[in-house]
Amino acid sequence: KAGVTQTPRYLIKTRGQQVTLSCSPISGHRSVSWYQQTPGQGLQFLFEYFSETQRNKGNFPGRFSGRQFSNSRSEMNVSTLELGDSALYLCASSGGGQGGYTFGSGTRLTVV
Amino acid sequence: AQSVTQLGSHVSVSEGALVLLRCNYSSSVPPYLFWYVQYPNQGLQLLLKYTSAATLVKGINGFEAEFKKSETSFHLTKPSAHMSDAAEYFCAVSGPYTGGFKTIFGAGTRLFVKA
Numbered sequence: 001k002a003g004v005t006q007t008p009r010y011l012i013k014t015r016g017q018q019v020t021l022s023c024s025p026i027s028g029h030r031s032v033s034w035y036q037q038t039p040g041q042g043l044q045f046l047f048e049y050f051s052e053t054q055r056n057k058g059n060f061p062g063r064f065s066g067r068q069f070s071n072s073r074s075e076m077n078v079s080t081l082e083l084g085d086s087a088l089y090l091c092a093s094s095g096g097g098q099g100g101y102t103f104g105s106g107t108r109l110t111v112v
Numbered sequence: 113a114q115s116v117t118q119l120g121s122h123v124s125v126s127e128g129a130l131v132l133l134r135c136n137y138s139s140s141v142p143p144y145l146f147w148y149v150q151y152p153n154q155g156l157q158l159l160l161k162y163t164s165a166a167t168l169v170k171g172i173n174g175f176e177a178e179f180k181k182s183e184t185s186f187h188l189t190k191p192s193a194h195m196s197d198a199a200e201y202f203c204a205v206s207g208p209y210t211g212g213f214k215t216i217f218g219a220g221t222r223l224f225v226k227a
Contacts, residue, residue: 056214090155098161100148100161
């Protein structure tokens with residue numbers, strides 16, 4: 001069974017630009033969650049999608065958005081990038097129950 | 113609301129010694145509890161989970177954790193540390209939230225294993 005695939009693995013962007021990150025969950029998993037990981041703040045919940053609907057949202061500004069497609073693949077977008085957006089962005093999929101997450105390897109975003 | 117506290121941001125043990133990583137949780141409802149491990153430049157990997165079936169939970173790589181409701185704890189242990197256990201460990205709690213479930217992670221404990 002293929003794991004959770006995140007692309008790209010690394011990104012360098014300039015302040016003010018926008019970026020789109022992609023996540024393909026495990027086949028059959030309909031829930032996709034996104035987390036931001038930084039040394040100072042740890043793992044912060046961004047949002048969760050289930051069957052194309054945003055089910056939960058964390059405390060991030062509106063510059064952070066996401067969506068999920070009918071095949072469960074998900075994208076997250078960050079507009080007007082700030083230096084503080086530099087982080088490891090992790091995608092996690094689950095079957096919808098409480099079996100825990102399967103994480104991707106993450107996308108490391110650096111904003112310069 | 114759920115929350116998780118991991119005691120000790122860094123823990124150092126000698127190879128072959130007992131590993132004990134502490135986690136306390138707060139939840140207004142019976143929680144689901146998890147331990148994850150993260151190796152450098154990788155995502156998190158599920159070590160074990162508590163979902164109310166048994167209080168002592170065995171996971172991968174020889175780790176286990178015991179759910180103690182009276183102490184609101186879910187500490188992670190391993191009898192004998194190996195060099196390959198050096199990583200960061202995260203405790204997490206999941207519970208019902210508006211529209212579904214939400215998982216909250218602790219701040220993490222970095223485990224160092226000395227030869």
